[in-house]
Amino acid sequence: xxxxxxxxxxxxxxxxxxxxxxxxxxxxxxxxxxxxxxxxxxxxxxxxxxxxxxxxxxxxxxxxxxxxxxxxxxxxxxxxxxxxxxxxxxxxxxxxxxxxxxxxxxxxxxxxxxxxxxxxxxxxxxxxxxxxxxxxxxxxxxxxxxxxxxxxxxxxxxxxxxxxxxxxxxxxxxxxxxxxxxxxxxxxxxxxxxxxxxxxxxxxxxxxxxxxxxxxxxxxxxxxxxxxxxxxxxxxxxxxxxxxxxxxxxxxxxxxxxxxxxxxx
Amino acid sequence: xxxxxxxxxxxxxxxxxxxxxxxxxxxxxxxxxxxxxxxxxxxxxxxxxxxxxxxxxxxxxxxxxxxxxxxxxxxxxxxxxxxxxxxxxxxxxxxxxxxxxxxxxxxxxxxxxxxxxxxxxxxxxxxxxxxxxxxxxxxxxxxxxxxxxxxxxxxxxxxxxxxxxxxxxxxxxxxxxxxxxxxxxxxxxxxxxxxxxxxxxxxxxxxxxxxxxxxxxxxxxxxxxxxxxxxxxxxxxxxxxxxxxxxxxxxxxxxxxxxxxxxxxxxxxxxxxxxxxxxxxxxxxx
Numbered sequence: 001x002x003x004x005x006x007x008x009x010x011x012x013x014x015x016x017x018x019x020x021x022x023x024x025x026x027x028x029x030x031x032x033x034x035x036x037x038x039x040x041x042x043x044x045x046x047x048x049x050x051x052x053x054x055x056x057x058x059x060x061x062x063x064x065x066x067x068x069x070x071x072x073x074x075x076x077x078x079x080x081x082x083x084x085x086x087x088x089x090x091x092x093x094x095x096x097x098x099x100x101x102x103x104x105x106x107x108x109x110x111x112x113x114x115x116x117x118x119x120x121x122x123x124x125x126x127x128x129x130x131x132x133x134x135x136x137x138x139x140x141x142x143x144x145x146x147x148x149x150x151x152x153x154x155x156x157x158x159x160x161x162x163x164x165x166x167x168x169x170x171x172x173x174x175x176x177x178x179x180x181x182x183x184x185x186x187x188x189x190x191x192x193x194x195x196x197x198x199x200x201x202x203x204x205x206x207x208x209x210x211x212x213x214x215x216x217x218x219x220x221x222x223x224x225x226x227x228x229x230x231x232x233x234x235x236x237x238x239x240x241x242x243x244x245x246x247x248x249x250x251x252x253x254x255x256x257x258x259x260x261x262x263x264x265x
Numbered sequence: 266x267x268x269x270x271x272x273x274x275x276x277x278x279x280x281x282x283x284x285x286x287x288x289x290x291x292x293x294x295x296x297x298x299x300x301x302x303x304x305x306x307x308x309x310x311x312x313x314x315x316x317x318x319x320x321x322x323x324x325x326x327x328x329x330x331x332x333x334x335x336x337x338x339x340x341x342x343x344x345x346x347x348x349x350x351x352x353x354x355x356x357x358x359x360x361x362x363x364x365x366x367x368x369x370x371x372x373x374x375x376x377x378x379x380x381x382x383x384x385x386x387x388x389x390x391x392x393x394x395x396x397x398x399x400x401x402x403x404x405x406x407x408x409x410x411x412x413x414x415x416x417x418x419x420x421x422x423x424x425x426x427x428x429x430x431x432x433x434x435x436x437x438x439x440x441x442x443x444x445x446x447x448x449x450x451x452x453x454x455x456x457x458x459x460x461x462x463x464x465x466x467x468x469x470x471x472x473x474x475x476x477x478x479x480x481x482x483x484x485x486x487x488x489x490x491x492x493x494x495x496x497x498x499x500x501x502x503x504x505x506x507x508x509x510x511x512x513x514x515x516x517x518x519x520x521x522x523x524x525x526x527x528x529x530x531x532x533x534x535x536x537x538x539x540x541x542x543x544x545x546x547x548x549x550x551x
Binding site for chain 1: 273276283287290293294295298351361362370373376377378381382383384385386387388389390392397423429504512517521524525531532
């Protein structure tokens with residue numbers, strides 16, 4: 001009974017095609033030897049991959065995005081872990097407010113965040129600084145880190161902590177040796193989601209980027225809105241390959257459904 | 266510190282780093298943007314501080330902006346509707362699949378969430394653009410090109426592609442809690458498969474559809490990359506208009522006013538929607 005009929009499977013196949021096609025053509029076109037968008041059938045070439053290497057801009061942006069995502073996810077995690085402990089374990093005045101505040105970047109349109117950051121950074125003259133960008137990114141990746149950390153703190157068995165304390169461990173030792181290892185998977189999951197979110201982000205970055213600090217999605221966006229040469233396809237193909245690697249690792253370690261849907265298998 | 270005092274103050278200093286980050290980097294910038302929306306702009310003198318409602322008056326009285334906001338709202342409605350119509354059956358089918366097809370399908374459907382929207386939108390440009398694969402192919406065999414870039418249909422199709430994973434995720438999360446026995450009961454009583462789906466499954470996943478719709482609607486109305494790349498300058502939405510005011514014409518106060526209207530509009534929809542859900546479900550559970 002609980003099996004998909006032929007009609008359902010055709011629907012499913014068409015839907016998967018719809019989801020995959022735009023990504024597949026990007027990869028396909030990236031191997032063209034020609035100077036315009038074309039799908040190679042007999043002549044395949046790595047010309048546009050070599051072109052990425054020759055145009056220093058994309059490489060520079062790639063390293064910037066990587067560094068930015070790393071710093072923002074880490075800063076966000078450092079702020080989120082103690083906050084998650086407070087929210088999960090204490091009943092205090094302002095708890096609901098704090099939770100809502102930390103999750104609020106999900107409700108505010110990115111474009112509004114972008115101009116708010118731009119306005120603020122201009123006012124205190126930190127536009128075009130790496131550290132300014134890190135602070136902005138740390139804010140909007142916070143919900144992802146907090147949600148996963150909070151889930152692992154709430155789901156944790158506190159007996160282990162009580163046992164450690166009753167055996168004479170100090171608060172600090174208990175955190176370091178018991179609590180921390182138990183909530184580590186949630187922290188890592190949240191950090192990775194935050195990293196990817198920051199790395200992929202366009203709308204906020206488009207406002208706070210400067211010519212010398214242009215993240216990869218912003219450079220790609222600027223390129224696409226001007227011309228569509230196959231280099232945008234090869235850069236995108238590299239992003240797809242890297243993302244696919246991360247997706248497969250996450251699927252192995254956590255299961256995509258558990259990480260993104262929040263269900264248990 | 267005494268233990269009692271420690272317990273009372275601990276949550277505050279634990280959440281202090283995050284609170285400071287958000288107070289400085291979110292609260293202050295948002296308040297400054299609100300104030301900015303009341304300033305005025307002059308092409309020679311630049312931004313003038315002050316307090317006036319004229320930016321809001323400009324937006325409210327100008328048909329140009331009406332069209333932009335109406336298009337933004339329309340995209341939100343149409344994309345949400347299509348995400349429900351396609352996403353709900355797809356989540357149901359996905360939930361009934363077995364390993365390894367389920368995992369493979371899952372990677373194909375929610376994996377794209379982890380790939381930049383710019384890349385996903387570029388895929389549609391390459392596939393359906395004027396010099397894209399489909400249209401060059403059509404031209405070669407002597408058929409007319411399908412317009413896609415700079416059309417509302419194009420923007421909507423690409424937005425559905427970007428947003429539908431969120432709908433599938435929300436519906437699927439609820440589906441996992443649905444007891445399969447209810448379906449079996451209906452089937453054993455002679456209900457056909459479509460009847461089981463519409464009369465037994467769909468009513469039980471309505472909470473997932475409602476929360477998925479809210480996510481899809483709010484993300485669609487604030488989407489930037491897809492309307493900017495596929496819609497271009499002719500089919501402006503609120504977010505691309507704000508972008509132009511800030512980075513091209515440099516009329517920051519007007520851009521800030523549009524942003525505040527967009528923010529309040531989306532907040533109103535979110536709060537209203539939650540109220541609706543609470544009221545509906547209060548009735549259901551009575």
